[in-house]
Amino acid sequence: MDVKAVPKKLGLKEKYRHLTRGLGWEPSYQTREALFPYAGYEGIRIHDWDRWEDPFRLTMDAYWKYQAEKERKFYAVIDAHAQNNGHLNITDARYLSALKIFLQAISPGEYAAHRGFARVGREFPGVGTQVACQMQAIDEIRHAQTQIHALSNYNRYYHGFHAFADARDRIWYTSVARSFFDDAMSAGPFEFMIAIGFSFEYVLTNLLFVPFMSGAAYNGDMATVTFGFSAQSDEARHMTLGLECIKFMLEQDPANVPIVQRWFDKWFWRGFRVLGLVSTMMDYMLPKRVMSWREAWEIYGVENGGALFADLARYGIRPPAGWEDAGKAIDHMSHQFMLGLYQWSFGTSFHSWIPSEEEMDWLAEKYPTTFERWYRPRWDHLRKLAAAGTPFKNFGLAKLCQCCQLPVVFTEPDDPTLSCHRELEYKQEKYHFCSDHCLRIFEDEAEKYVQAWLPMPQLFQAPLNGDVGAWMAWVGLKDGLDNGDFAGSPDQRNFEQWRRNATRNHREGEAQ
Amino acid sequence: MSVTARKPYIGVPRDSVANFNGRQIVYVSWDHHLLFASPFLICIEPQASFRELLQGPIAALIQADPDAAAIDWSMVEWLKSNRPWTPDPARSLSDNGIGHKDQIRFRTRGHNSLLPEASGTS
Amino acid sequence: MQIDLRTVTIEPVHQTFDHLARRFGDKPASRYQEGSYDLQAAENLHYRPTWDPDQALYDTGITRIVMADWHALKDPRQFYYNTYTVTRARQQDATEANFSFVESRGLVALLPPQLRTLALDLLVPLRHAAWGANQNNAFMCGYGYGVTFTQPCMYHAMDLLGIAQYLSRIGLLLGDTAALDAGKRAWMASPVWQPLRRYVEDSMAVRDPFELFVAQNVALDGLLYPLVYQRIVDDELASRGGSAVAMLTQFMSDWYEESSRWVDAVLKVAAAESGRNREVLAQWLDAWTRRAAAALLPVVAQALGPAADEIVAEQLAALAARTAKAGVAA
Numbered sequence: 022m023d024v025k026a027v028p029k030k031l032g033l034k035e036k037y038r039h040l041t042r043g044l045g046w047e048p049s050y051q052t053r054e055a056l057f058p059y060a061g062y063e064g065i066r067i068h069d070w071d072r073w074e075d076p077f078r079l080t081m082d083a084y085w086k087y088q089a090e091k092e093r094k095f096y097a098v099i100d101a102h103a104q105n106n107g108h109l110n111i112t113d114a115r116y117l118s119a120l121k122i123f124l125q126a127i128s129p130g131e132y133a134a135h136r137g138f139a140r141v142g143r144e145f146p147g148v149g150t151q152v153a154c155q156m157q158a159i160d161e162i163r164h165a166q167t168q169i170h171a172l173s174n175y176n177r178y179y180h181g182f183h184a185f186a187d188a189r190d191r192i193w194y195t196s197v198a199r200s201f202f203d204d205a206m207s208a209g210p211f212e213f214m215i216a217i218g219f220s221f222e223y224v225l226t227n228l229l230f231v232p233f234m235s236g237a238a239y240n241g242d243m244a245t246v247t248f249g250f251s252a253q254s255d256e257a258r259h260m261t262l263g264l265e266c267i268k269f270m271l272e273q274d275p276a277n278v279p280i281v282q283r284w285f286d287k288w289f290w291r292g293f294r295v296l297g298l299v300s301t302m303m304d305y306m307l308p309k310r311v312m313s314w315r316e317a318w319e320i321y322g323v324e325n326g327g328a329l330f331a332d333l334a335r336y337g338i339r340p341p342a343g344w345e346d347a348g349k350a351i352d353h354m355s356h357q358f359m360l361g362l363y364q365w366s367f368g369t370s371f372h373s374w375i376p377s378e379e380e381m382d383w384l385a386e387k388y389p390t391t392f393e394r395w396y397r398p399r400w401d402h403l404r405k406l407a408a409a410g411t412p413f414k415n416f417g418l419a420k421l422c423q424c425c426q427l428p429v430v431f432t433e434p435d436d437p438t439l440s441c442h443r444e445l446e447y448k449q450e451k452y453h454f455c456s457d458h459c460l461r462i463f464e465d466e467a468e469k470y471v472q473a474w475l476p477m478p479q480l481f482q483a484p485l486n487g488d489v490g491a492w493m494a495w496v497g498l499k500d501g502l503d504n505g506d507f508a509g510s511p512d513q514r515n516f517e518q519w520r521r522n523a524t525r526n527h528r529e530g531e532a533q
Numbered sequence: 534m535s536v537t538a539r540k541p542y543i544g545v546p547r548d549s550v551a552n553f554n555g556r557q558i559v560y561v562s563w564d565h566h567l568l569f570a571s572p573f574l575i576c577i578e579p580q581a582s583f584r585e586l587l588q589g590p591i592a593a594l595i596q597a598d599p600d601a602a603a604i605d606w607s608m609v610e611w612l613k614s615n616r617p618w619t620p621d622p623a624r625s626l627s628d629n630g631i632g633h634k635d636q637i638r639f640r641t642r643g644h645n646s647l648l649p650e651a652s653g654t655s
Numbered sequence: 656m657q658i659d660l661r662t663v664t665i666e667p668v669h670q671t672f673d674h675l676a677r678r679f680g681d682k683p684a685s686r687y688q689e690g691s692y693d694l695q696a697a698e699n700l701h702y703r704p705t706w707d708p709d710q711a712l713y714d715t716g717i718t719r720i721v722m723a724d725w726h727a728l729k730d731p732r733q734f735y736y737n738t739y740t741v742t743r744a745r746q747q748d749a750t751e752a753n754f755s756f757v758e759s760r761g762l763v764a765l766l767p768p769q770l771r772t773l774a775l776d777l778l779v780p781l782r783h784a785a786w787g788a789n790q791n792n793a794f795m796c797g798y799g800y801g802v803t804f805t806q807p808c809m810y811h812a813m814d815l816l817g818i819a820q821y822l823s824r825i826g827l828l829l830g831d832t833a834a835l836d837a838g839k840r841a842w843m844a845s846p847v848w849q850p851l852r853r854y855v856e857d858s859m860a861v862r863d864p865f866e867l868f869v870a871q872n873v874a875l876d877g878l879l880y881p882l883v884y885q886r887i888v889d890d891e892l893a894s895r896g897g898s899a900v901a902m903l904t905q906f907m908s909d910w911y912e913e914s915s916r917w918v919d920a921v922l923k924v925a926a927a928e929s930g931r932n933r934e935v936l937a938q939w940l941d942a943w944t945r946r947a948a949a950a951l952l953p954v955v956a957q958a959l960g961p962a963a964d965e966i967v968a969e970q971l972a973a974l975a976a977r978t979a980k981a982g983v984a985a
Contacts, residue, residue: 040819040820044786085740109663133696159810200701203712204701207712
């Protein structure tokens, strides 16, 4: 018998190569273009897909094993959290506004990323890239689901969570995140990777994730902490993929550099605008604060970003065009957003409020050059109006930016007393922007952004025709329950009542 | 620059004036008065006079600002599309050249209660 | 202050999310329901895709199948990420145990050489077919409509990557890297494999996600898995002293049985929707099954010789019975 020698042990890297790259082949019954029709039109030149470095060498058997372990732990924790009324451990019910925004705007984004990565996981003509993208595709549906499952228990006891699926497509502020993901998904596979894989995951995720999860931990929200920690190792893989992808494009052909630079400029600014709301969460919405938005920006924006830009400089990539203006906005944006959310809170499925004196002192300390000087007088005035029984509601609705879709709450980069007005005319139609950068993004692809579904002007078109009551029903917003000032809200009353009961029961229990 | 696409790519604007049942959008803002977080979006008939816009929606919307009552409307400076411009209060919005989605701004020179540093600026 | 919160009984203010209450009534929803229904953006999509401006970002019009509600195509396994990964991890433990059993007891060396060759010739090229199936299912997930339909397609895609990797490991175990190279050469050039490779490449050019579902998951895999893993590996090889190989492909057999429940359910609901759907499905099924059978015939013949014709015919009949049960007559 021809007994073969024992097969030689393969190194991990070589084995992985056989188990992934080895699977692909050069088609001959169909052209490459027929099988990968979207790979070429963006102008990115790839000469050798084999030069792609697999950022993590994970085969499916290992993937199932690791992920299942994390899943078992995660669901054990949130089951216990639900059974033990873990929601009563949060600092106070104001904290929930951050979670409501997250569920309405960010979790649907995770789902969109799932679909987007499934598409590029099919469209790229390189096996290594496809496998990495497919793994991210399946991770992203995990994130959408773990978030919904973790927050489902909050929905049972608090308002503002119940209509998240309706809010995703209809309410005004979610269109900021929706348009971001729609923008990425309507782009070709390479731009999608820069948008989500690189800009969102690599450049900006730390700014969303770290503050969010530490905020949850500080404020007693074990359910959110758990989905955050459980997603962390996935995120690490996604960040590696994003970075590998941009480097691969830059290394393949010098002609790719200007294209990538334009996407980098665009997607940094799009991401910065979407994640701007995190600033409000950090500075205003966490009853117990972790650090200020300014401090987070120093660490995760300036330090990490600086290192990244230095790393990319050797390819001829410069920092994103909006970087300097982003830096100028840091000390203003959280205040500008929160002032807006407060006066439009009749139209939000979460609560806003006027910060207390003590909280304003904290803001003054964290923002020594801006808060006292520009923003405190406005809050003081709002407090006065509320105390007089005439709380301020801005029924004027808001002008939205045609690109990022945020209300134009921003001031000129160098003048915090003046709103930033930017407009242009395109094919006899006027368009407005929040900044030079959003205007430039529009100019680059006007035919794309003219299509934007802007929720404020839409309210005055058929079928709503300006009927605010009909609008509330359409977006699933229950007036007096989901919206308005936190002070006096059912969420506030219920939470305080339940907590009191819990404390009293406990004391009685002790006495026995 | 045109959109890089696999086929001719033409977008259809969603906020054309035809969609507003005979009305139009006008954006209005009061410079240096940032109690109002963003310029106002007002939906109004183009046949309305400029005075009606002023005394109706604008007057109602800016009430919450402590300086609102002191405005001398005859002294107010106006801008349209960020350029100085003089409206005629008696004439209609369209006669004043205020088209769909135009942004008009106004400036007052008096004391600015909520942004003291911006007092008197324009 | 440590509070014992369990002592409080609280009436919930909502039983479930609004979109689930509309579908299933105002009562607590399952995690499958929460993790699946209506998660995909459906209205007010902002921009047309630059890769095809004739489509919407999520577009029911890119397939000929018409559904009033695409979420009717649910997964009877009720897989969401958690139940999916936990199930597969358990199966992976079993598969790993089978591999180590075969390895540690030197069962490969005990395989008759012609059997080993047969197994290598049969199984190793199939890893490329599984990779094609992976890409097709990634496509269905990416461009299909409605989460209950697209979600299992992603899981299915990852399963097929797993299968391609198990097949590669079998190749390495039975024959080293040279076996993988030989398998690739056969896939690219051997007359035995060309009809199948052609089928896979042609299917990858299909851009109707539901037609692709029929071509890949119903027609091709509906014949390939029973033929290869039941008829050849489990029956023929095992009877000739090759049960070690059957141990190594146990995942594929189990997986096929499990995932067929999903495939049948999707087919059944789509067919029950309308006569027009049934007509379209029957056309697709007829065309693709015929081709799949012809493509698999030389592969089966390579292993089973002249009996192949009859066995393929039997399996075709079995598939026809299966799809007829789902309401589609080819």
